[in-house]
Amino acid sequence: MTEINLVPEETRKSEDQDKLRSKVTLASVAILALTAISAIVTLAFFAYFASQRESLEAKREQASATINQYKSAEELLVVTKDKAAVADKLAQSRIDFLKFYGTLVEIIPQRVFFTTISIGREGIDFSGKAGSSADIAGLVSALTSARGSEIVSSVVVNSLVADETREYAFSISAQLVE
């Protein structure tokens, strides 16, 4: 009986091998096709990016040539810009003393005068005298008003002393509004 079944077994083995071969062949074809497609796509991308680079290089060359053509104008612009930008910042950052005094004389009460006004980046110190307590109140009120706030902020009365004539000597500090 064993001998009789030999042919079908060989046939079955052969069929299995055929199936395996066809599967491997199919897989191989699929992988080859995928590899081929990948290779083509990769090369296409490479060619695209390489041509893009060439075009960009050409544009760079052209722009560089144009810039070299205007070298003297560039030198003038760079030097002028360098100085003008700094000068502009300096001009804008400096303290406008004329505006400060112009505003101050407009807002202070008539019976107030200053003995010293020191203005620096760190702040302003006012020393002076006022005819009465109402005048000193008027001065503080003026400095803290909308108009006064254009020139000073953080107004602090440091000392206030009156003599027998009720004339008040005051010391006020504030911050400069720039």
Add this chain to the structure above:
Amino acid sequence: MDLSTLAMPKVKDGQDLSGIIGVAIPIGGIVISILIAVLIIWPKVTEILELRTNNEQLRSTVQTLEQKAEILAGLDQIKLEDQLAAAEQLLPSDSNAFSVLRQVEDTANTSGVLLSKIEVITGSFGEGGASAGASASGASPELNLAPAVEIRLSLTSDYQSLLGFISGLYSFSRVASIDSLSVSAGGGDEGLLSTSFAVNAHWKQLPQNLGSIEAPVENLTSSEEELLANVKSPQRTESAPVPPVATGRGNPFNPY
């Protein structure tokens, strides 16, 4: 039926061989595919990624260059030369301390203030000295932008003359700033004021190089153009040249 007499092994050998070859070819194909992927495609993909990054950088460089070329092409050379001359007046390339001194003296004379003391801070003279002067009094933020000749003044004047003097200093064609202004009333009926402050007359060296061709350039802003245009206005006082003096003495120790 005697099957044992059939040449089965030969048939089996041939089948095995053809089976092995039949499987080996597709496996070989797979191996070749893998080799192509590893040795050709993958390095190319890496190259493409690098190329893409480089192209992005190149594109931005090209944009910068084209923008720069466009700005440069639109410039008026004659106007630029005028603006450079004005910029040189705003911020001279050297400290030129004596010219400032002369201007301060002239302004004091015309505004009617009496200068009781003029002190030029050491380091304000010469090419490299001004930066030393700047760092010595580095509290002012302006000095971080540009070095300056620092001149400390003490003066006596009435109120209107003082304002005129300050206005005159701000009218210099050269950018000057005033710092630490202290005004004290003299106490008399004349209304005289004692004032002290520091004048910083700024200067700036010319740039040493233009930088690379890819370094961007910027056009002047409207406020910068206005500032440069105002240098020539009649309200501005141009820097005064130091006048020549008579030279030659018989005895150098005789008082003049």
